[in-house]
Amino acid sequence: MVGLPGSGKSTVGRHLARKLGLAFVDSDNRIEQRLGCSIREFFELEGEQRFRDIEVDEIAALTQIAGCVLSTGGGSVLRAENREHLRGRCKVVYLRSSPDELYRRLRHDRNRPLLQVADPLTKLRDLYAERDPLYRETAHYVIETGRPSVAMLVNMIAMQL
Numbered sequence: 001m002v003g004l005p006g007s008g009k010s011t012v013g014r015h016l017a018r019k020l021g022l023a024f025v026d027s028d029n030r031i032e033q034r035l036g037c038s039i040r041e042f043f044e045l046e047g048e049q050r051f052r053d054i055e056v057d058e059i060a061a062l063t064q065i066a067g068c069v070l071s072t073g074g075g076s077v078l079r080a081e082n083r084e085h086l087r088g089r090c091k092v093v094y095l096r097s098s099p100d101e102l103y104r105r106l107r108h109d110r111n112r113p114l115l116q117v118a119d120p121l122t123k124l125r126d127l128y129a130e131r132d133p134l135y136r137e138t139a140h141y142v143i144e145t146g147r148p149s150v151a152m153l154v155n156m157i158a159m160q161l
């Protein structure tokens, strides 16, 4: 699962895994276990690029696991190695949401380091403009998340795979 923060990668991914009888793996959770602190704290202490290096390592390892649903961090597609590993080894689903919809979902969320800025909506629009082409380049399937419920999204994805 790839997509911007708040697009539902973890929620939809967890339900999809249950439906398909597969394990669910979240790359951000794995990274937090490895770091022993939250990603937000790590961003503050070490900066984004150091986080991206660790993310490359984790995605390289996690994309080797057969038979699981993997939810990735929203910025994973920024690094070419991740895009190659994901597209080459996995069936990649892009959960597409508009920046305005994401803003509605995330405006009270304090755990997304990139959105702790004065104007998160503009930030989401910028992230969307930068990343939407990268998600599309990486993904085998694009799923629109606007209206359908989680259960409907899971069924739509399961039918495509």
Ligand code: S3P
Pocket: 003, 004, 005, 006, 028, 039, 040, 072, 073, 074, 075, 076, 112, 113, 114
């Ligand atoms: C990031 C998204 C986060 C997390 C990190 C960076 C991003 O994951 O990997 O804070 O660059 O968009 P979610 O997409 O699960 O919020």
